Amino acid sequence: xxxxxxxxxxxELLRNAYPDFTVSQIIALLHIADxxxxxxxxxxxxxxxMTGDGAWKNTQALTEIxxxxxxxxxxxxxxxxxxxxxxELTPAGRALCDAxxxxxxxxxxxxxxxxxxLNPRRPWANRA
Numbered sequence: 001x002x003x004x005x006x007x008x009x010x011x012e013l014l015r016n017a018y019p020d021f022t023v024s025q026i027i028a029l030l031h032i033a034d035x036x037x038x039x040x041x042x043x044x045x046x047x048x049x050m051t052g053d054g055a056w057k058n059t060q061a062l063t064e065i066x067x068x069x070x071x072x073x074x075x076x077x078x079x080x081x082x083x084x085x086x087x088e089l090t091p092a093g094r095a096l097c098d099a100x101x102x103x104x105x106x107x108x109x110x111x112x113x114x115x116x117x118l119n120p121r122r123p124w125a126n127r128a
Contacts, residue, residue: 006107033097038086
């Protein structure tokens with residue numbers, strides 16, 4: 001039996017922990033997690049390819065999703081420039097992202113068939 005891929009395992013972790021997550025919320029969470037400190041919402045909008053309203057709605061939704069200890073995954077607060085707000089992980093959000101990092105770190109490569117060698121950048125497009 002084939003082992004699960006790391007991506008599938010990570011998606012299952014997110015789905016089991018937070019079944020109502022949208023893809024846009026996951027993208028916002030992962031961009032916020034990539035920062036060492038608060039991520040200003042204009043930067044999130046630009047990096048994630050979201051509209052300003054989309055970035056705000058997705059981060060606002062993440063403040064309402066409670067992590068394991070009953071706290072939200074992120075907090076939104078004033079950034080260094082008062083007119084801009086920034087999002088930052090809470091300990092619950094950090095724990096979730098640390099679990100995702102562990103899945104990725106421990107991932108085993110999946111053996112691809114011979115057809116994948118035809119186009120290694122797009123193995124799904126290779127038709128025998």
